[in-house]
Amino acid sequence: MSDPVATAADIAVIIPLFNGAAWIRQTLASVLAQTLPAREIIVVDDGSSDDSIAIVRSFPQVALHRHPGKGTHQTRQFGFARSTAALVTFLDQDDLWHPRHLELLSTLLRDDPAACAAVSRTLTYEDELELHFPAPFLGPERFDPWDSFPFHRIDTPSFVLVRRSALEAIGGWPARNAWSSDVQAWFQLASLAPMVRNASATAAYRVQHREATSTRWRLERAHEYFLNIRTSCEALARERGLSHPAEAERRLRQCRILEPMAQVIEALERVDPVLMRSALTQLEAELTRSAAATDLVIGTLSWYMRPTLTSGDARQWRPLVRTLHRGQPHTIRHLGRLVPFHPESAYPTAVLTGYLLAEPWQPRAWWQLLRHRGVPIALSGMGRRMRFLRRSPAGSPWLRRGCRTRT
Numbered sequence: 001m002s003d004p005v006a007t008a009a010d011i012a013v014i015i016p017l018f019n020g021a022a023w024i025r026q027t028l029a030s031v032l033a034q035t036l037p038a039r040e041i042i043v044v045d046d047g048s049s050d051d052s053i054a055i056v057r058s059f060p061q062v063a064l065h066r067h068p069g070k071g072t073h074q075t076r077q078f079g080f081a082r083s084t085a086a087l088v089t090f091l092d093q094d095d096l097w098h099p100r101h102l103e104l105l106s107t108l109l110r111d112d113p114a115a116c117a118a119v120s121r122t123l124t125y126e127d128e129l130e131l132h133f134p135a136p137f138l139g140p141e142r143f144d145p146w147d148s149f150p151f152h153r154i155d156t157p158s159f160v161l162v163r164r165s166a167l168e169a170i171g172g173w174p175a176r177n178a179w180s181s182d183v184q185a186w187f188q189l190a191s192l193a194p195m196v197r198n199a200s201a202t203a204a205y206r207v208q209h210r211e212a213t214s215t216r217w218r219l220e221r222a223h224e225y226f227l228n229i230r231t232s233c234e235a236l237a238r239e240r241g242l243s244h245p246a247e248a249e250r251r252l253r254q255c256r257i258l259e260p261m262a263q264v265i266e267a268l269e270r271v272d273p274v275l276m277r278s279a280l281t282q283l284e285a286e287l288t289r290s291a292a293a294t295d296l297v298i299g300t301l302s303w304y305m306r307p308t309l310t311s312g313d314a315r316q317w318r319p320l321v322r323t324l325h326r327g328q329p330h331t332i333r334h335l336g337r338l339v340p341f342h343p344e345s346a347y348p349t350a351v352l353t354g355y356l357l358a359e360p361w362q363p364r365a366w367w368q369l370l371r372h373r374g375v376p377i378a379l380s381g382m383g384r385r386m387r388f389l390r391r392s393p394a395g396s397p398w399l400r401r402g403c404r405t406r407t
Contacts, residue, residue, distance in 0.1 A: 012083035015093055042065065083164075088161075089160060095206055097202060117161060119196070138200070141197050143195045143197035146191070151296040260282035352373065
């Protein structure tokens, strides 16, 4: 790509909106706080029924469009078609930027005219009060999604600043497939021209809230969701083979790992321990041939499985817990971090404890949980005891007297 950046601030920020009242004010504030202001800020509402639209209208710098009932990816393309800036970024309604985010990414594109897009390293967060960006800096580094195909390592479009000419060259934002448009976008762009990434994290991705589209998909149709991604990756592998013939066989071979991964997700949906054991054994065989993919496989599967494994009563997962622990074949060694209550995982302590209560006769697992989560477990236990005493007819007067005495 050879087109220069038109002006330092010739940037369009496009934000799809759907019932985002809880987050859109903070998100827009992070856009307006940029040291390099965007020339266009476009919010496209997809049919919100909460106070989202009223909040957006309170920002006079923001252009609001309506495109109800079309879905996030169609909404992105709708906003892109109504923008004119030389650089474009698609920000999710619940993500946040450091004030220097646009400044640093646009500098990367200015300094590397051949690059079609610039990508930020990112943080994840659940509560913006706990979000703290490290001091940002300019640190260009090589980045090619095809290096990790079929895993692209870009969690959300919020992290990427793209040249308009590059998006136009692939037909705009790929909106026809609601499940895998972003997968298609990153691999197609990377086949067109190089990408560059900043070594500093200036974007933050909000995780694990049930209103997020991806969370709903993973809760309701995780297996179908993943199968769609698999189909898209296989089509992209064939497309890549046409433009890079030397890679054709390798790219299709890399897609093989997606089959046992799909079976793991299917086993989770069906709560089928036999299928789970078979799928993990097949996946281990694939990983022995491609050990470098282990972290990406675990991260991807955990992302698909986490909303389901942290919802509902842990007792319903007891057959899987028993299979993955007591009956785990010795051949399954790379995938230990998929264990729902693995103490070094990101699952909340209450969820991990719930799994062990559902399958309690595991002294080693209890020891590891205490070792890694001792303080949270103690605090959780104290909280449970206090709640029990408040509910207990015999305990409540004692508790109330005790509280009065201490105060």
